[in-house]
Structures are given as structure tokens and as C-alpha cells.
Amino acid sequence: MIRSMLRYLILPILYGLCVMVDAGDKPAQNDKAPNQKLSVIDIRRASDAERTLAATLQGLVNKTEARVWIKGGGMQKILLNELETEGYELEQIATVWELVASFRAKIKGCIVYDSGNRSINAATALCGPFEGVAIHKSILKRAKKEGLKVLHDVSDHDDPVETYETFKDRFAKGILAEQAPKKVWHLRDFIVQRNAFVFWDVSANVRTRFARECAAEELIYGWGKDERNWVRDISKGGAAGIPADWSTNLSALSHLKVEVPAPPEAKPLTKVKEGERIVAFVMSDGDNLQWLGNSFATSTKHWGSRHRGTFTMSWEMAPVLSEVAPRIQRQIYRSASSGQYVDELIVGPSGVGYAFHNYLPNRKAFAKKTAQAMKVSNLSVVTLLNSGGNMTQARELLEHPSVLGAVYKDYAPYHKRRGALDWHNGKPCLSYRYLLWEGMKGASPKEVAAAIKKLPASPATDPNSFALVNVHAWSWDSIGGPMDAIKKTIDLLPSGTRFVTASQLLGLLRKHHSESGRKRK
Known part of the structure; x- marks a missing residue:
């Protein structure tokens, strides 16, 4: 962050x-x-x-x-x-x-x-x-x-x-x-x-x-x-x-307990088409408990945006809510978009809490605690934000049945590995290919859309036809906020582009490319 x-x-x-x-x-x-x-x-x-x-x-x-x-x-x-x-x-x-x-x-x-x-x-x-x-x-x-x-x-x-x-x-x-x-x-x-x-x-x-x-x-x-x-x-x-x-x-x-419904679940996808590129946008910083408990829900730049619910996307979220603020968790879960367009929730950096996995003395213990928290919170995809480490450090997480896959970002820049893919236990850890971050070279809606247009469009045979885009939560005040940046990017992309959630994208990778990309990044 x-x-x-x-x-x-x-x-x-x-x-x-x-x-x-x-x-x-x-x-x-x-x-x-x-x-x-x-x-x-x-x-x-x-x-x-x-x-x-x-x-x-x-x-x-x-x-x-x-x-x-x-x-x-x-x-x-x-x-x-x-x-x-x-x-x-x-x-x-x-x-x-x-x-x-x-x-x-x-x-x-x-x-x-x-x-x-x-x-x-x-x-x-x-x-x-x-x-x-x-x-x-x-x-x-x-x-x-x-x-x-x-x-x-x-x-x-x-x-x-x-x-x-x-x-x-x-x-x-x-x-x-x-x-x-x-x-x-x-x-x-x-x-x-x-x-x-x-x-x-x-x-x-x-x-x-x-x-x-x-x-x-x-x-x-x-x-x-x-x-x-x-x-x-x-x-x-x-x-x-x-x-x-x-x-x-x-x-x-922490005392005001309530029953929290499961968050909206995007329907798993199995089929891809020649000529399409598959893109997932993920809003950053959902591990931020203070944001979730204050302006997150009402900010027109974020959850309160007029654009939310007009396209499918994913949001990082803090699983600790289930323990310390279940009412906040319930409010977010039950107000998330479902149906044609879905607000999917995934675990924010870097699991049960914000840690750099390459410094953890016991990644197995951390992964176990994260998997337990994910199960309680009904979340299946985890974010790894690392500093100086590598993508194989997600493997302890991928050992757990409740973890569908992982998305990976480096501390700076988030998209340093440009879509690199690592496999473990038949599950993908996929790094961010692009970043929407105001003022950063190559990270504007126009530049990201232009880069996506140049990707291969053969998702059945080429994993480079997939792109994760991390959206910086504190950027884009100049145009109304990060949700406006996503909308501008979508509007600049051709009609053949398919917008999915992070879990749908990872599921398609598992379906079509689970034997590829095994080289460690």
C-alpha cells in the first residue's frame, strides 16, 4: 500500500x-x-x-x-x-x-x-x-x-x-x-x-x-x-x-455479533473464445480496517461510486472483520452487487493481515491461520504483497483446500512481474500485469487500455491473453476517483474484451493452463 x-x-x-x-x-x-x-x-x-x-x-x-x-x-x-x-x-x-x-x-x-x-x-x-x-x-x-x-x-x-x-x-x-x-x-x-x-x-x-x-x-x-x-x-x-x-x-x-451472509459469488467460467482477452480489475487496500470502518461505504470514489454495479470487478477485503467488526463485514457483503455484474471480495494483503512473506519465520503457520480466516469469511482468493521475495512464497497458501488461488504484487511497483504465473498443487499464483495509478508512467486508463489491446487474444492456448489490473485506491481524484479510472479503461477497450472477477480469471487459467507456466518467476 x-x-x-x-x-x-x-x-x-x-x-x-x-x-x-x-x-x-x-x-x-x-x-x-x-x-x-x-x-x-x-x-x-x-x-x-x-x-x-x-x-x-x-x-x-x-x-x-x-x-x-x-x-x-x-x-x-x-x-x-x-x-x-x-x-x-x-x-x-x-x-x-x-x-x-x-x-x-x-x-x-x-x-x-x-x-x-x-x-x-x-x-x-x-x-x-x-x-x-x-x-x-x-x-x-x-x-x-x-x-x-x-x-x-x-x-x-x-x-x-x-x-x-x-x-x-x-x-x-x-x-x-x-x-x-x-x-x-x-x-x-x-x-x-x-x-x-x-x-x-x-x-x-x-x-x-x-x-x-x-x-x-x-x-x-x-x-x-x-x-x-x-x-x-x-x-x-x-x-x-x-x-x-x-x-x-x-x-x-467486536461484541455486536451478527450472522454474516456469504458474499456474492461470481459464477465459475469454463469456456473461452478465440479473439478475446480476459481482464480482471481489483481495487487495492481492502486490508485497511480503518477505511472499511469509516468512509469506504459512502465515498463516491469507492463503494459509493455511481459506477459500482455497472461492471464486474473484485475488491480486496480484510478477513479480520469477522472477528472485530462483523457488522461492517455484513454491511459490505449484503450491499455488494450480484447478478449480471458482480462485486467480488478477495483477501487483501497479505492474508490474515499485512505481512511480507519473505520475512515470515513460519510461512506454514501464517498460511494455516490465513486459510482459517478465509473459510470463516467465505473468501477463496488471497492477495500476496511482497517486498524482495518471489512468487513461490505463495505456495504454503496454495496447499490449503479453501484457497482457490493467489494474486501477487511487489511492493513497488505492484505490477513489477508483468503477469508472471507460478503453479503449485494445480493452483495459480498470478502477478498483476497492469496498474491504474495516477501519475505513474504507463498506468493511466489510456495507456493500460492500449497495452491490453496488444495482448494475444487466444485464451485457450496462450496465458498471456489474461490480465490482472490492480487499481490504486488513493488515485484519480482528478477524474472522480479510481472507479472512474476503471470505467474510462473499460470504455477504451474493444467489445471483444471480457471482464471477469479475479476468481473467474484464476479458474479459467486452471481450466486451460494448469500444466503451463511452471517456471519459477
């Missing part, structure tokens, strides 16, 4: 502005009927200190069931309306301090932090294990007035290693987070709910150590300063990343 997410998150954000226990990364579950009342608060006008307080309180009281919801736009607004329609009682809370008063009995005290360092992360990390809320020094007097005693003062804790070493037996295993101190409330509810350790801006070796000790073969939520370095470091520790640094309400959504 090489992302420029902020401009797509501003509107919904402004609107809404490892104790060692078994399965410590999951909230406790109750056998009783789910809570049907939610305290709802709008923190747009709250101070940063109050926003942090609200988020950490939310995570604390949402440990066993959904009790608090922070208002937001985009998908968050859709889901809150859905809950109200289902009969949830939504109690509107006017201020953060009113929220504190409502749940005072569940708060044992406060963890004090300060500005100008990384102590907000130390405080956030300790709120879950010590059943407290994070209090900035500027509001400590008010907190004491509300009866909150100081459990720990970590206002001088700027070193994440020191915090980790001091309290590491308190943090849950199986989860980790990296979050910038300037993001004062996003994701922090989830960190508190899961008793996760959270840090920011450490050396590569330290990040890898944290990943290995807290989240080996598990997930790290948040984001880092540099995408490639972040993913490399956590991959070396055996973990995978979930871009979630602008996520909200995960502590509530």
Missing part, C-alpha cells in the same frame, strides 16, 4: 471526531442475552484530553459487552442507525464527565500521562490491566474531584521499552498495537479492551522483538512511520499488521 489515507478519512473523522491470560487478545463473552442499551457520545467538541479519557473509558466498560459508542460518520453512522432500527436503546450522553459519572463504578482509578512525549501510550496500555482510564495532567484535578484515584503516574514514560519491561506480565499475549501519540483517541478503546501493549516509533530490532514476544503468528493493530519498514519489522517477528490507526468503536463492534 503506499497510502495517502488522510484525505479519505478527514470527513468521517471530523464528524466523529500482553496480564498474561489465555486468549488475552479477545474480549470476555457472556452467556446472557446481549446488552440492548448503548450510551452514545459525540466528542467532536471535547478537548484532546477528554477524547482520550472517553476512548479509554469506552474500552474499559466494553470489555464484556458493548456499552459505549462514540459517534462518527460514514460506516459508523450507518451502523448506529442500524442498531437503533434493531431496537437498541441509545442513551445520549452530553459530556465526557457525564460518561464518567455513568460508569464510575466500573473505574478503579486513573493512569496519569502528559504531552510532549509518548506517555499517552504507556497510560493507554495500563488502563486495561489496571481497570483505569487515562487522565492527562491538565484534567487531573477534575478527575480527582470525580473520585478517581491515581493508580499510576506514567507522565514521564517516554521509553516504550521501559514501560514494557516494567509491566510486561500485565499485557495480553496474541495482540499488539503501534499508535502515534498525536492520535489521541482512535483505536485506544480497542487497545484497552484487549489489554494490549501499545508503543510508537522504536528501532527495527525493538519492533521485531515486541512482535515476536506479544504477537507471534497474530496481529498488530495501528500503523508505523514508514510502511515498508513497519511491515518488514513485524513480519520478521512472525506477526502481521492491521492498518487501524484511525479506527473507532472496535471495542463495541
Whole structure:
């Protein structure tokens, strides 16, 4: 991903502005009927200190069931309306301090932090294990007035290693987070709910150590300063990343379980015709949990585009939704186009989470976890985004019966291997041949269409008659968005071009070319 997410998150954000226990990364579950009342608060006008307080309180009281919801736009607004329609009682809370008063009995005290360092992360990390809320020094007097005693003062804790070493037996295993101190409330509810350790801006070796000790073969939520370095470091520790640094309400959504229908399935194809070229467009960055939970569904550049449903395409998607936000997954699945034109969903980079497979110490374990997540989410095609590796590193994934095939992209550029094909266990791993990315040479609708026209048109005998096109999700503002770029490309191609989903394309390759392309790329 090489992302420029902020401009797509501003509107919904402004609107809404490892104790060692078994399965410590999951909230406790109750056998009783789910809570049907939610305290709802709008923190747009709250101070940063109050926003942090609200988020950490939310995570604390949402440990066993959904009790608090922070208002937001985009998908968050859709889901809150859905809950109200289902009969949830939504109690509107006017201020953060009113929220504190409502749940005072569940708060044992406060963890004090300060500005100008990384102590907000130390405080956030300790709120879950010590059943407290994070209090900035500027509001400590008010907190004491509300009866909150100081459990720990970590206002001088700027070193994440020191915090980790001091309290590491308190943090849950199986989860980790990296979050910038300037993001004062996003994701922090989830960190508190899961008793996760959270840090920011450490050396590569330290990040890898944290990943290995807290989240080996598990997930790290948040984001880092540099995408490639972040993913490399956590991959070396055996973990995978979930871009979630602008996520909200995960502590509530993880409890608000629903039955999720299977996504629309494109009819498998078997026949090809001489003279046709077969093309599949795939939207990038669907592993991005924060995007899916905010503007994805309503953005006219993406899922909310007027063009969606007028042609067949595939979208990368995060299987982790089934665990942490099944309502988001359901909303996407049931609104996907079906019938003549299909919105197919495939697993985003690089499986259960974002990892570089060439750095993973145990690809078999990662592949097993990915296959399990794919089965739960009813997804059959997986994306591999690699940095410095090769296509054979998809083979552990292709061993699993639930995996139909893999699509492959290099870190930069995505289409570096230009349609290269690797086979394993009778299944294809196909690399992207083209890329729609604004400002990149050869990646405009006109250039991609011209290149496709030059391909062979003998799909029964020549696998070069097939083309995967990855569509960069953060490009093409100049023409309305990436969906407009796809539409322009389609309009420039001859009528004999067949547009299919990624799974249909891979299925046709299996049908007609399963004995070819065995040379390692």
C-alpha cells in the first residue's frame, strides 16, 4: 500500500471526531442475552484530553459487552442507525464527565500521562490491566474531584521499552498495537479492551522483538512511520499488521455479533473464445480496517461510486472483520452487487493481515491461520504483497483446500512481474500485469487500455491473453476517483474484451493452463 489515507478519512473523522491470560487478545463473552442499551457520545467538541479519557473509558466498560459508542460518520453512522432500527436503546450522553459519572463504578482509578512525549501510550496500555482510564495532567484535578484515584503516574514514560519491561506480565499475549501519540483517541478503546501493549516509533530490532514476544503468528493493530519498514519489522517477528490507526468503536463492534451472509459469488467460467482477452480489475487496500470502518461505504470514489454495479470487478477485503467488526463485514457483503455484474471480495494483503512473506519465520503457520480466516469469511482468493521475495512464497497458501488461488504484487511497483504465473498443487499464483495509478508512467486508463489491446487474444492456448489490473485506491481524484479510472479503461477497450472477477480469471487459467507456466518467476 503506499497510502495517502488522510484525505479519505478527514470527513468521517471530523464528524466523529500482553496480564498474561489465555486468549488475552479477545474480549470476555457472556452467556446472557446481549446488552440492548448503548450510551452514545459525540466528542467532536471535547478537548484532546477528554477524547482520550472517553476512548479509554469506552474500552474499559466494553470489555464484556458493548456499552459505549462514540459517534462518527460514514460506516459508523450507518451502523448506529442500524442498531437503533434493531431496537437498541441509545442513551445520549452530553459530556465526557457525564460518561464518567455513568460508569464510575466500573473505574478503579486513573493512569496519569502528559504531552510532549509518548506517555499517552504507556497510560493507554495500563488502563486495561489496571481497570483505569487515562487522565492527562491538565484534567487531573477534575478527575480527582470525580473520585478517581491515581493508580499510576506514567507522565514521564517516554521509553516504550521501559514501560514494557516494567509491566510486561500485565499485557495480553496474541495482540499488539503501534499508535502515534498525536492520535489521541482512535483505536485506544480497542487497545484497552484487549489489554494490549501499545508503543510508537522504536528501532527495527525493538519492533521485531515486541512482535515476536506479544504477537507471534497474530496481529498488530495501528500503523508505523514508514510502511515498508513497519511491515518488514513485524513480519520478521512472525506477526502481521492491521492498518487501524484511525479506527473507532472496535471495542463495541467486536461484541455486536451478527450472522454474516456469504458474499456474492461470481459464477465459475469454463469456456473461452478465440479473439478475446480476459481482464480482471481489483481495487487495492481492502486490508485497511480503518477505511472499511469509516468512509469506504459512502465515498463516491469507492463503494459509493455511481459506477459500482455497472461492471464486474473484485475488491480486496480484510478477513479480520469477522472477528472485530462483523457488522461492517455484513454491511459490505449484503450491499455488494450480484447478478449480471458482480462485486467480488478477495483477501487483501497479505492474508490474515499485512505481512511480507519473505520475512515470515513460519510461512506454514501464517498460511494455516490465513486459510482459517478465509473459510470463516467465505473468501477463496488471497492477495500476496511482497517486498524482495518471489512468487513461490505463495505456495504454503496454495496447499490449503479453501484457497482457490493467489494474486501477487511487489511492493513497488505492484505490477513489477508483468503477469508472471507460478503453479503449485494445480493452483495459480498470478502477478498483476497492469496498474491504474495516477501519475505513474504507463498506468493511466489510456495507456493500460492500449497495452491490453496488444495482448494475444487466444485464451485457450496462450496465458498471456489474461490480465490482472490492480487499481490504486488513493488515485484519480482528478477524474472522480479510481472507479472512474476503471470505467474510462473499460470504455477504451474493444467489445471483444471480457471482464471477469479475479476468481473467474484464476479458474479459467486452471481450466486451460494448469500444466503451463511452471517456471519459477
